[in-house]
Amino acid sequence: ELKVEQNPLFLSMQEGKNYTIYCNYSTTSDRLYWYRQDPGKSLESLFVLLSNGAVKQEGRLMASLDTKARLSTLHITAAVHDLSATYFCAVGWTGTASKLTFGTGTRLQVTL
Amino acid sequence: NAGVTQTPKFRVLKTGQSMTLLCAQDMNHEYMYWYRQDPGMGLRLIHYSVGEGTTAKGEVPDGYNVSRLKKQNFLLGLESAAPSQTSVYFCASRGTSANEQFFGPGTRLTVL
Numbered sequence: 001e002l003k004v005e006q007n008p009l010f011l012s013m014q015e016g017k018n019y020t021i022y023c024n025y026s027t028t029s030d031r032l033y034w035y036r037q038d039p040g041k042s043l044e045s046l047f048v049l050l051s052n053g054a055v056k057q058e059g060r061l062m063a064s065l066d067t068k069a070r071l072s073t074l075h076i077t078a079a080v081h082d083l084s085a086t087y088f089c090a091v092g093w094t095g096t097a098s099k100l101t102f103g104t105g106t107r108l109q110v111t112l
Numbered sequence: 113n114a115g116v117t118q119t120p121k122f123r124v125l126k127t128g129q130s131m132t133l134l135c136a137q138d139m140n141h142e143y144m145y146w147y148r149q150d151p152g153m154g155l156r157l158i159h160y161s162v163g164e165g166t167t168a169k170g171e172v173p174d175g176y177n178v179s180r181l182k183k184q185n186f187l188l189g190l191e192s193a194a195p196s197q198t199s200v201y202f203c204a205s206r207g208t209s210a211n212e213q214f215f216g217p218g219t220r221l222t223v224l
Contacts, residue, residue, distance in 0.1 A: 004154070033212060042202065043155075043215045050211065088154055097162045098143055098206050099170070100213065102154030 002027050004091050006103035013079050014111055021074040021106045023089035032065050032072045033090040033100065043088065047074075079110045114138055116216035118203050124222045125193045133188040133219050135203030143206040144186040145170075145213065146178060148199040155202060161186055193223045 003026040013019050023032070031050050035043040047056045049065035049072060056063050060083065062075045072089055086107045090100040119134040135144065142163050147155035157170030159178040167178045175197060177189045186205075190197060200220050204213040 009152075031211065042217045045212050045214075048211045090154075097160055097168070098213070099145070099157055099160060100155075101171075102156070104152065104154050 002091065002101045004089065004101050004103040006087075006089055006106050008106060009104060010107045010109075012109045012111060013076075015080055016078050018078065019076050021076070021087055021089075021108075023072040023074070023103055025070050025072075025091045025101075028070070029067070029091045029093055031092045031094070033092065034063050034072070034074055035088045035090065037086045037088065037105070039086075046087075076108070079108075081110045081112060084108055084110045116203055116205055116214050118201075118216040118219050120219060121217065122220050124224065125190075126224050127194060129193050130189070130191050131193065131221075132190075133201055133203075133221075135186045135188070135205075135216055136184055137186075137203075137205040137214075138184065139205060139207065139214070140183070141205035141207045141210075141214075142183075143208070143213075144180065145204045145206075146176070146186065146188045147202045147204065148172065148197075149202060149218075150199050158188065158201075193221075195223045197221065198223045 005024045034046040047063040052067040054065045060077045065072045086105045088105045090102045092100045116137045145160040146158040161180040164183040179187045203216040206213045
């Protein structure tokens, strides 16, 4: 059974600080997704990582994938309040109807 | 282009009542999915469909039924609602050549 673990589950950080969210998964996968969810809202796609060593950046967020370690990271640089949200990673595969298995999420709170 | 829409947005049921949640997409996507999200947890797959007329069980299918009579619609039914089915339900769709799922706005269901 595939397990996807995120840590930390909750992260309170000050504006301007850097931090990393980790996503570990238990079986091989060929794609890894990061989503953002604001309270009461739907999921917004942030990154799609399709190969070992993939790195993608958008603004203050950077995601990377190490398929050998079964690990993805979401790095936050110089956090701002607008980044406060819950972040989910999800693991998927081609050839399986593209089903996704989600992590439990990391609730990020950026304080002034 | 509305993307993925869900009806209704909110619903309160009494234990034992039945209801159907409707998901519609206008992107001509082959794959469609129903997830539930509970507090402090990631999304869990209930049922999914790889094409019109086909459905399959996901991770947590008990107590739910689905139908995909038309390519653009995916219905989720609760025949006899239970308090354990209180949750936020998300629908998603994906094209066969796309790399990601697109999510609807969600339906918040409360079963008393």
